[in-house]
Amino acid sequence: MYCISSDLDVDRLREEFLRSSVVQVPNFLHGQSASDIFSFLREQKEWNLSFNKLGVHTDISFSDYCGWSTDQKGMLNDIVWSQAGAEFQYLYKSIPIFDFCSRGSGQDRRFMSIFQLVNSKSFLSLMRSVVGDNSIAFADVQATCFDRGHFLKEHDDGVSGKNRVAAYVINLTPNWNLDWGGVLHFYGKDGGAIRGLVPTFNAVNVFKVPQKHSVSYVAPFAPESRYSITGWLRRGEMA
Structure with a gap:
């Protein structure tokens, strides 16, 4: 149902990735x-509302959250913000497409089409060529949505046992404005930002793992949410 473009300049993309470990x-x-x-x-x-609670990834139902009182929402914000001041933290919405599609669970067929897209021969072959690693065996995948006030602090995606080679982010919000935030930033060894990628519609960002990066705070005045399909290109067997 969904497919990638057939006229991509693979040689140029590979050269850029090998030079900088990042390519858009x-x-x-x-x-x-x-x-x-995007419309889907x-x-x-x-959606899940995802955040870090004292070092543990936590998901709560976003639809349930919408029914909370102002005081209850304020308490969650206090937990998120207090930890964000000094430690790793994030806040965004997610749908774990890989988890239920890899198990064959009954979901909308369009989720399965997204799962099949990133695990298609054309997608994986392109990623192996661009990244320069033929050991990539499959891609996991989730949908993410960064609303106003959402963010993802600096981290490097390196998780023992996950066998992650690279990460990818397919940007889906049309006409995203730089002033709205939601920029994918990369950092050097000294902590300084070395590159920022605006979430350009229908562009995929691919970057080596581990590598320090973050997603900047989405501004309170942003009229749209930052939608994307994202995941990791991984070695080994799908499980």
């Missing part, structure tokens, strides 16, 4: 694929 590929999905996925995600009502 514009016009990545073919035809209406990006617009269709925008209509979703069931």
Whole structure:
């Protein structure tokens, strides 16, 4: 149902990735694929609200959260912000597409189409060529949505046992404005920012793991949410 463009300059992309460990590929999905996925995600009502609670990844139902009182929401914000001041923290919405599609669970067929897209022969072959690593065996995948006030602090995606080679982010919000935030930043060894990638519609960002990066705070005045399909290119067997 969804497919990638067939006219990508693989040699140029590989050269850029090998030089900087990061590449942004514009016009990545073919035809209406990006617009269709964006519209599909925008209509979703069931998301996880994801954050770090004292070092443990935590998901709560976003639809439940919407029914909380102002005081209850304020308490969660206090937990998130107090930890963010000194430690690793994040706050965004997610849908764990890989988890239920790899188990064959009954979900909307369009989720399965997204799962199949990033595990298609064309997608994985392209990623192996760009990254320069033929050991990439599969891609895990989730949908993410950064609303106003959402963010992801600096981290490097390095997790023991996950066998992550590289990460990818397919950006899906049309006409994203730099002033709205949500920029993917990369950092040097001294902690200084060395590159920032605006979430350009229908561009995929691919970057080596481990590598320090963050997603900047989405401004309170942003009129849109930052939608994407994201995951890791991994070695080994799908499990």
